[in-house]
Amino acid sequence: MFYDQHNVCFYSFPSQMNDDWPGYSLDLFSYPAHYSGDLDCVFIPHGVIMDRTERLARSIMDDLGDHDIVVLCVLKGGYQFCADLVEGIKALSRNSDRTIPMRVHFIRLKSYLNDQSTEDLHILGAEDLSFLAGKNVLIVEAIVGTGKTMKTLLKHVEAFRPKMIKVAGLLVKRVPNNAACLPDYVGFEIPDRFVVGYALDYNEYFRDLNHICVISESGKMKYKI
Numbered sequence: 001m002f003y004d005q006h007n008v009c010f011y012s013f014p015s016q017m018n019d020d021w022p023g024y025s026l027d028l029f030s031y032p033a034h035y036s037g038d039l040d041c042v043f044i045p046h047g048v049i050m051d052r053t054e055r056l057a058r059s060i061m062d063d064l065g066d067h068d069i070v071v072l073c074v075l076k077g078g079y080q081f082c083a084d085l086v087e088g089i090k091a092l093s094r095n096s097d098r099t100i101p102m103r104v105h106f107i108r109l110k111s112y113l114n115d116q117s118t119e120d121l122h123i124l125g126a127e128d129l130s131f132l133a134g135k136n137v138l139i140v141e142a143i144v145g146t147g148k149t150m151k152t153l154l155k156h157v158e159a160f161r162p163k164m165i166k167v168a169g170l171l172v173k174r175v176p177n178n179a180a181c182l183p184d185y186v187g188f189e190i191p192d193r194f195v196v197g198y199a200l201d202y203n204e205y206f207r208d209l210n211h212i213c214v215i216s217e218s219g220k221m222k223y224k225i
Ligand code: HPA
Pocket: 077, 112, 143, 145, 193, 194, 195, 196, 200, 201, 202
């Protein structure tokens, strides 16, 4: 940890963020004015997300780049990470002789109300995934908590007999009892806090925020349903 001349505290930025990571002051970045008062801090700035995603794209290509890839994007929260990750993979393909065809398919999971997980998980758009047979499948999720959701999804996808299945998760949350299942590619490991932005929502709000931020108590009240 170090301080700049304005006494702003900087931590070196590990991809594994400690429980005491305070985030960055909102004053250091710009964000939509309609969310002023609704956020506590910038937890992961947009630029850092982009840089980390570029690096994950490289690891993914190293592992999966020998065969057709089907990307399974888990909506809604995963759309931005998936789009940026696919861009990263496309950029690598453009700049090498090793290019592979890639399909993108979307499925939707829903299990959250307010900031709480509910027991029942709905998978939409995953009824017939027979086109996954023999393919390299990359499941792309924004956030993995207990890993229960991912485990259910993996079981569902395995039944369609892909050649290989890998999971990319932008965020892994350190929650009690996690590690039921961890992604193969992790963007950031974060403490158990409710975060929004970069397509992650709180009751459908905050998807239009580029940084990953911590929502404030007043923000939670304002958008509660
Ligand atoms: N933010 C938004 N959606 C989520 C989160 C979170 O922290 N955890 C699980 N779904």
